[in-house]
């Protein structure tokens with residue numbers, strides 16, 4: 071009998087999206103001619119841009135000829151893409167191509183990176199949160215089962231609610247690892263440079279490491295919002311950054327992202343000597359990963375060309391127009407709304423006393439719109455509701471029309 075990893079039993083089932091699917095299915099069964107509009111999705115709807123398609127086609131053709139065929143590539147990614155990223159995303163921020171590790175997406179990088187740390191490392195997450203941060207640490211045994219309060223035992227929660235303007239407060243007790251995601255999923259909120267600097271200073275003072283998830287960087291419009299944590303003085307010694315082509319260039323199916331691990335970011339080894347996380351991550355990737363496909367890396371490279379940038383920008387603008395419409399519709403209902411300005415997510419504060427599943431049902435039954443209950447992202451998400459700008463524009467306009475006549479009661 072093989073004993074399995076006992077920590078997996080601390081994970082609840084993925085009941086959020088399963089429960090949404092169940093309620094939607096039930097509704098459709100009793101309303102066969104429904105006109106459901108799905109604004110709960112975190113997936114993109116627009117196709118890949120022409121510059122990306124052209125790069126893919128060219129790279130595919132190369133595979134038909136022995137002279138240009140590509141087999142195993144470097145585990146860290148091809149130099150052409152690492153250098154392009156270092157220049158296009160981090161020019162002037164002191165990040166080298168050697169610090170960039172190309173992968174098949176940010177979710178796996180973020181899920182995997184925790185394994186560089188000891189099993190007893192302490193972890194802080196914002197609440198509500200992208201579930202990967204919590205679950206990957208639960209699997210590694212850094213947190214116990216989910217308690218009555220909706221929190222994993224032993225994990226430090228940093229509530230982000232309307233009461234604190236969705237800006238997390240520093241943990242009371244020292245932590246080893248801090249997960250930050252800005253622009254934020256699910257709240258759509260951002261941190262200014264000054265607000266992010268508070269976290270970099272904390273990490274420097276406490277010898278902590280920040281995992282900075284910048285998957286939504288391309289959606290930032292406001293001037294004082296940092297696109298990278300390395301815009302903050304001193305961050306290169308305490309932060310790793312994760313980015314993705316998924317939301318910025320529609321690569322959710324194609325799969326490409328990267329981790330940035332500057333050589334100054336370190337932890338302490340068993341002999342109390344400092345160990346560079348970049349060396350450890352390189353060791354980890356070369357052992358367990360064989361690299362993002364060549365054709366996909368060529369596609370990602372095309373995102374950074376002038377045409378690619380322009381074309382991706384137009385798609386992002388389309389999603390942000392959707393988000394602005396959704397935002398206005400909820401403001402029109404007299405509700406308070408966060409996000410939708412520097413992120414594709416709109417986070418609605420529900421009227422006092424209304425729980426997020428009740429609102430889900432009301433929106434489904436009375437407007438045939440599907441969103442995501444805030445409670446699914448953590449206990450501090452209760453009383454909130456997430457909608458996304460990733461829908462198609464015509465359906466988003468139709469949803470907004472329905473919301474004009476929607477009554478809360």
Ligand SMILES: *Cc1c(COP(=O)(O)O)cnc(C)c1O
Pocket residue numbers: 112174175176177178200251255283285313314315316317322326327
């Ligand atoms: C979508 C998303 C990602 C990107 O994941 P990929 O694996 O690159 O598709 C990362 N972080 C957050 C918070 C996201 O919402």
